Amino acid sequence: MMNELFILGELMEEPQSGYDLRSAMQASLGRHRKISYGVIYPLLEKLEKDGLAEITDVSSEGKIKKITTITEKGKKRFFELMKQPVPNGAHNADIYLIKLDVMQHLSLDEQFALLDEFYKEQKYIIEDTQYSLKRLTEKDSKDHWYASKKLELRLQEANVALEWIENFKQELKKEW
Template sequence: MNELFILGELMEEPQSGYYLRSALQVSLGHHRKVSYGVIYPLLEKLEKDGLVEITTVGADGKNKKVATITEKGKKRFFELMKMPVPSGAHNADIYLIKLDVMQHLTLDEQIQLLDQFYQEQKDIIKDTQDILEKLAEENSKDHWYASKKFELRLQQANVAIEWIERFKQEMKKEW
């Protein structure tokens, strides 16, 4: 996930580790803490793997290291973008990252990514509706509170579906 984010950001222009950490924090939100202890070792690994080049720039004693994506890094970026988003705890974050940098894909690939995200939301809706039905079978205070949380999840997925549909319509007008 972090590799995809960094490579995606570097597709735009060379960036410092400081900027990359800040951008990832904004992208993921305050619920996920991103430390420099994650970013800098990953940048070093990406450099070692030939995916980025790191140079020192600056003047007046204020030097900073800036990463630039290589051709090999661009190839890796496209590989990561085309990989299916795995199920798991961070798949929502991965979708956010992919949606943030999908402008580097062809229009068909962008539509395919949106369709995958759409299906993910449909699956969330079905699973959540099933859970809500089970909770409704037993009228208890605990189940009432739990159902409220699942109602929120259901609303979030419905909003995401509406967003996807609007986005795809806007893309058709744009292209």
């Protein structure tokens, strides 16, 4: 879901090459995630096979470049993926980043709903982290002290995300 959503979201902006899509995904997800062409190109071919995108050869500076364009069916699929709840799992944070990156294609109400969903996720992270911190403090040990420092970082990150969400919602209200 994550890679498909990202590519369809990027193609909502404009037709792009596999190279450009990979670069955009790398920038969006950060350097901690390595995005290979072995992921991008097979997915583009699948999207074309499923009728979600069209790949055409374009001549540019004497070279042939493959450019992918989203289809109407691809746009429908994009909106379906955007409306799906973010699943629990290892890529949860990345999926939120992708959705936040392309949410301008949603109605204002849908944007607020996505931000509210992200807000709830951060609140769950805070609750879970506070519970874990409490359990660690019940037994004093050097290992627990280090673990608690890591959890304090997670807590700070979630609190910063909550503040960011509130500020973003205020900016959206002013813009619209």
